[in-house]
Amino acid sequence: MKSNAPGQLLGYSMQFPRALYHLLRSDPYDVVCVEVLGDVATLSSGGELLSEEDKSSIAGNPLTDRSTDLWKTFSNWIEAIINKDFDIEKTQFVLYCNKSGRQGIVNKFSLAQDLSDVQSAIEYARTELSDIKSDHEIWVYYNFVVNENETLLIKVIQSFELQIGNGAGYDEVRTEIKKTHVPEGQIEFIIEKLSGWIQKIIIEKIAVRENATISWEEFDHQFSVLFDRSRCRELIDFTMQYSMEDEKVQDQVKIRPKYIQQLEAIDLKDEEILAEISDYLRADVNREKWIAGEIIDEEVALDFEARLISFWENQRKRIKITQRTLGEIEQGQLLLSDCKSRQEAIRSIYPPSSTIAGTYHALADEPTIGWHPKWENIFSK
Structure with missing residues (x-):
C-alpha cells in the first residue's frame, strides 16, 4: 500500500x-x-x-x-x-x-x-x-x-x-x-x-x-x-550505564572473554560481574571516541595504562605482605577493589568513573594484569 x-x-x-x-x-x-x-x-x-x-x-x-x-x-x-x-x-x-x-x-x-x-x-x-x-x-x-x-x-x-x-x-x-x-x-x-x-x-x-x-x-x-x-577537549562521557539485559552485556556473558574469567577466578557474584562488564564496555566506547576526536592520542593512552599497571603492581605487593592471613580469593577481591577506586588523571583531567575499572579489565583481557594471586599460572598470555 x-x-x-x-x-x-x-x-x-x-x-x-x-x-x-x-x-x-x-x-x-x-x-x-x-x-x-x-x-x-x-x-x-x-x-x-x-x-x-x-x-x-x-x-x-x-x-x-x-x-x-x-x-x-x-x-x-x-x-x-x-x-x-x-x-x-x-x-x-x-x-x-x-x-x-x-x-x-x-x-x-x-x-x-x-x-x-x-x-x-x-x-x-x-x-x-x-x-x-x-x-x-x-x-x-x-x-x-x-x-x-x-x-x-x-x-x-x-x-x-x-x-x-x-x-x-x-x-x-x-x-x-x-x-x-x-x-x-x-x-x-x-x-x-x-x-x-x-x-x-x-x-x-x-x-x-x-x-x-x-x-x-x-x-x-x-x-x-x-x-x-x-x-577544552575534556573527557566527555559519551556513554550511559549498560543494563544487565543489554544485548552487548549478554554477548560478553556468552563469549566469556578473559577479563570475565579473571573475575570468576576471584568468585565475584554474577551481578557484580555484570556491573564490571558495563564499565568495560563504557571505557571501550569512550576510548575510541576520545581518540577519534583527537582528545587523546596513543602516547597519552599508553601513559595512562602504564600508571594504572604501576599502581596495580604496588597494591599487589602491599596486599601480599600485609594481608597474608587472607585467602587467595579475598586477596584478589581486595586488589580489584583497590584498583577500581584509584583516582588517575588523563592530561590532568579526571575521566568518567567507569574509565579506571574498564581500562583495568581491558588490561586483564590481554592479560597484562590479573586479580588472583596466581593469575599468571591460570591465564596464559
Whole structure:
C-alpha cells in the first residue's frame, strides 16, 4: 500500500533541526519558535522577525513553478501581512528546501536584488504561468499573490531568500557547531544531545497548548557548559550505564572473554560481574571516541595504562605482605577493589568513573594484569 506518511513525517520532523540551526545562530534575547510565526521563526529583541517555511521531499524538488507548496507559502505570508501578524518593514522571509531542482520562479525571486529585478522576476512568473486556468490547484494562491496583491508581493520578494539544504536538514547544524571550534569527533555526539533536548522541549510545550518557543538564554543555560568542555577537549562521557539485559552485556556473558574469567577466578557474584562488564564496555566506547576526536592520542593512552599497571603492581605487593592471613580469593577481591577506586588523571583531567575499572579489565583481557594471586599460572598470555 502506497502512503504519503513518510514524506509528511519528514516535513514535520525537519522543523527540529531547523529550529536548532536558528538557535545556534541566535543572539542574546532572541527567541526561536516553531509553528508560531511560521514553521520556524526567530524574533529578536528589537522586533525584527525571520519567518521561515520548510518544504521537503523524499524524491524530487518540492518547489517547482507550479507547486502548491510554493504559491501557498507566498499567499500565507501576504495574508499575514494584511492581518498585521507580520510587520513587512521588519520581517525577513526564508523558504528552506531540502532538495534542489531546475532553476525556476522561486530562484528568480530569491536572486532579485533591486526593484527592477523584482519586477522582472514577477513578469517572468506571469509568462511561465500564462496558461494557468482558474480550475488549476495553484490558481487561488497564484491569483491572490500575483494579481491581487502585487504591491505586497514586491515587498516580500525584496526581503525573501531561498535556502537549499540536503536530506534531513542536519548539514547546516553540523556547520554551525563546527564554527564553535568543537573537535570534529564530538560533533555528532553534541548534535544528539541538542536534538534530543529541543524535541523534548517543543513537544512538551505543544502538548500543554503553550507556544513552542525557546529563548537564547534557555539554550545557553542548557548547553554552554557542554560546548566549553568540548572546546577544552575534556573527557566527555559519551556513554550511559549498560543494563544487565543489554544485548552487548549478554554477548560478553556468552563469549566469556578473559577479563570475565579473571573475575570468576576471584568468585565475584554474577551481578557484580555484570556491573564490571558495563564499565568495560563504557571505557571501550569512550576510548575510541576520545581518540577519534583527537582528545587523546596513543602516547597519552599508553601513559595512562602504564600508571594504572604501576599502581596495580604496588597494591599487589602491599596486599601480599600485609594481608597474608587472607585467602587467595579475598586477596584478589581486595586488589580489584583497590584498583577500581584509584583516582588517575588523563592530561590532568579526571575521566568518567567507569574509565579506571574498564581500562583495568581491558588490561586483564590481554592479560597484562590479573586479580588472583596466581593469575599468571591460570591465564596464559
